Amino acid sequence: MATGGGTQIEGAAGGGVVPWAVIAGYGAEDEFGADATVSYATTRDLDLSVLALSVGFDNRFELSFGHQRLDVGPLDTQVRQNVFGAKMRLAGDLIYTDMPQISLGVQHKRQQDFVIPSALGARSSSGTDVYLSASKLFLAGPGGRSLLLNGTVRATNANETGLLGFGGAENDSHRLVGEASAALFLSRNTAVGIEYRQKRANLSGVDEDDWWDVFIGYFPNKNFSVIGAFVDLGSVAGLERQSGAYLSLQASF
Amino acid sequence: MNRWVASVAASVVTLSLIAPAQILADESERDDRLFQQLGGLGGIDLIVEELLVEISRDLRIVEQFAETNVERFRRLLVEQICDISGGPCEYSGDSMELVHGGMEITEAEFNALVENLITAMDTARVPLAAQNRLLRKLAEMRSDIIHQ
Known part of the structure; x- marks a missing residue:
């Protein structure tokens, strides 16, 4: 049972773009688990590469690090970002309680190439997201198949998850966005499964669209998993219609 | 997509998860269908036989069974699975709390047994849906089994 999930693009245990309430690795109480993940998304004008490392312990705490690099073809440039994440399971169990597993997470992000975000009007090169996730696995869901549902509410002022900095002329403060995913x-x-991530524009004159994807995940054993997806990022940094393929490979210990 | 709609939709999903939600679980086994899907008594016998083989090979948990009377365990487990799957049996053993009292079974050990049961059901060629329905029944007993 793939209860450790995959790793989302900011490094937290989850799907492709949405974090789940699960803790990284397959560890139970008093156990330790770790994941190493490489992910890659490519659209018409953009290439996003992610390297992520995460550790989970006691099935309660998760620490993660994600390094993201976004290559912007038409501008012949790249922006990079480091994301330091922590997550704590507050209540419930993914499988064994009627209540879903509920976790609180933070993602502290430090954008490393601020020239372009600054030119677009971003106010800050670093920021911190806080999110609350609820995840529930129905062992025998529709047709006796297991169904995982997840909802996440995030407070953020990031532009394109922080790759384009934080805040802007339209808005500078943290606002709530909703994220949801389902996997059968x-x-x-x-x-x-399918994922949806709401995003809100802070930069003046630069559209930011919600993200969604449909994915297929293969979890042949507890040490390896692969997730492939079709992703739609909408308009990013003034580049319209960015949709394409996503691939993520994960090793777990 | 309209942001407002998206935001409401995401909130609805989140809230419906936080509310105790068994809506999506199918409640179709008030009858003996699961018992039949498991292959009746013969099928359950086979599952339990394979489970015992898996346990005997599993160094993570085999020690927990050192004091177990294997024949009695086998008989009662068949009876219990028959009972909870809607078959014509009545479990005659002690309660789960009593049986596991003093064993101090950990989450990891419980998970290991679930893995062994899945392997056993795979070997016995139990269909996935029936496997999941039985696992859901057993999942309900977890809090009476661990940490006793």
Whole structure:
């Protein structure tokens, strides 16, 4: 059972773009687990590469680090960002309680190439998101298949998750956004799902669209998983219609 | 997509998860369908037999069974699975709390047993949906089994 999930683009245990309430790795109480993940998304004008490391312990705490690099083809440039994450399970169990597993997380982000974000009007090169996630696995859901549902509420002032800095002329303060995902296990090791991540524009004159994707995940064993997806990022940094492929490979210990 | 709609939709999903939600679980086994899907008594016998083989090979938990009377365990487990799957049996053993009292079973050990049961059901060629329905029944007993 793939209860450790994948790793989302900011480094937290989750799907592709949405964090889940699960704790990284397969550790139970008093156990330790770790994940190393490489992810890559490519659209018409953009290439996003992510390297993420995470550790979970006691099935309660998770620490993560994500390094993101976004190559912007038409501008022949790249922006990079480091994300330092922490997550704590507050209540519930993904499988064994009627109540969903609920976790509180933070993602502290430090944008490293601020020239372009600054030119677009971003106010700050660093920021911190805070999120609350609820995840529940229905062991015997529709047709006896296991169904995972997840909802996340995030407070953020990031532009394009922070890759384009934080705040702007339209808005500088943290606002709430909603994120949701669902995955259906077709077999013990294969899941298909959908994710949605709301985003809000802070920069004046630069559109920012919600993100969504449909994915298929393969979890052949506890040490390896692969997730492939079709992602739609909408308009990013003035570049319209950015949709394409996403691939994520994860090793777990 | 309209942001307002998206934001409401995401909130609804989040709230519906926080509310105790069993809506999506199917409640179709008030009858003996699960018992039949498991292959009846013969199928359950086979699952339990395979489970015992898996346990005997599993160094994570085999020690917990050192004092177990294997034949009695086998008989009562078949009876219990038959009972909870809607079959024509009545579990005659002690309560789960009593049986596991003093064993101090950890979450990791419980998870290991679940893995062994899944392997056993795979070997016995139990369909995925029936596996999941049985696992859900057993999941309800977890709090009476661990940390006793």
